[in-house]
Amino acid sequence: MLAYQMNRILTYLVNEGLPITFIIFYAVGLGLYFTPFTHDLFVLITPYTLVLVAVAIFSHHKGWTSKTIAVLAGIFVVSIIIEIIGVATGKVFGEYVYGNGLGLKIFDVPIIIGLNWVFLVYASNSIISKYTSKNGLIILGAAALMLLYDSLLEKVAPLMDMWSFLENDPPLRNYVVWFLLALLFNWSMQHFKLNTHNKPARWLFFIQFFFFVIIAIHNEY
Numbered sequence: 001m002l003a004y005q006m007n008r009i010l011t012y013l014v015n016e017g018l019p020i021t022f023i024i025f026y027a028v029g030l031g032l033y034f035t036p037f038t039h040d041l042f043v044l045i046t047p048y049t050l051v052l053v054a055v056a057i058f059s060h061h062k063g064w065t066s067k068t069i070a071v072l073a074g075i076f077v078v079s080i081i082i083e084i085i086g087v088a089t090g091k092v093f094g095e096y097v098y099g100n101g102l103g104l105k106i107f108d109v110p111i112i113i114g115l116n117w118v119f120l121v122y123a124s125n126s127i128i129s130k131y132t133s134k135n136g137l138i139i140l141g142a143a144a145l146m147l148l149y150d151s152l153l154e155k156v157a158p159l160m161d162m163w164s165f166l167e168n169d170p171p172l173r174n175y176v177v178w179f180l181l182a183l184l185f186n187w188s189m190q191h192f193k194l195n196t197h198n199k200p201a202r203w204l205f206f207i208q209f210f211f212f213v214i215i216a217i218h219n220e221y
Contacts, residue, residue, distance in 0.1 A: 019203035026211045043161050047103030047112045057201045071192050072118050075185050079117035083109045094171040101161035120146050121185040123205040126196040135190045143182035150178050156215045
């Protein structure tokens, strides 16, 4: 009986209860981050946790097709290439370097950053498309949401050893290019009519956002 109940609980937590799982997961993450002797552990496991939550999100995607895979893979590859050019030249987002907080790198760019782009495009598209079916509004709204997310993430990224700009604060160019890429990637999602109705993805976007808000506020004080 105990094994049966445990199985039911686990099934719930990885399905309809996934948002609750994410809240618990990130609450534990805050504990690791703010505790001095586990802070380094937090940085070490960050890339693995990002992969884990991404797998959880995309396991709830409805309607996997070759087109869906191609579009998401395209966003992954294009974003990685742009990041590589950006780091090497300093002429895309500004002059910045990646730390060790995002794990394995290729040409000084963490591979996980491509997955992060894919998730943010997918999740922001899912949020806006929940409230409108108009392509233009979805593209603009999702891009604006991603820009808001990035403006917050830029404040905490150096604290989590993700990346940092040589001028400390990101230049305006960073936000302009980010917004243009967000427009392009969301356009591709709408053009190829990908189904992004995914409740856990929407929840994770906001959970991550408030996770970063807490870290940013704590750093201010």
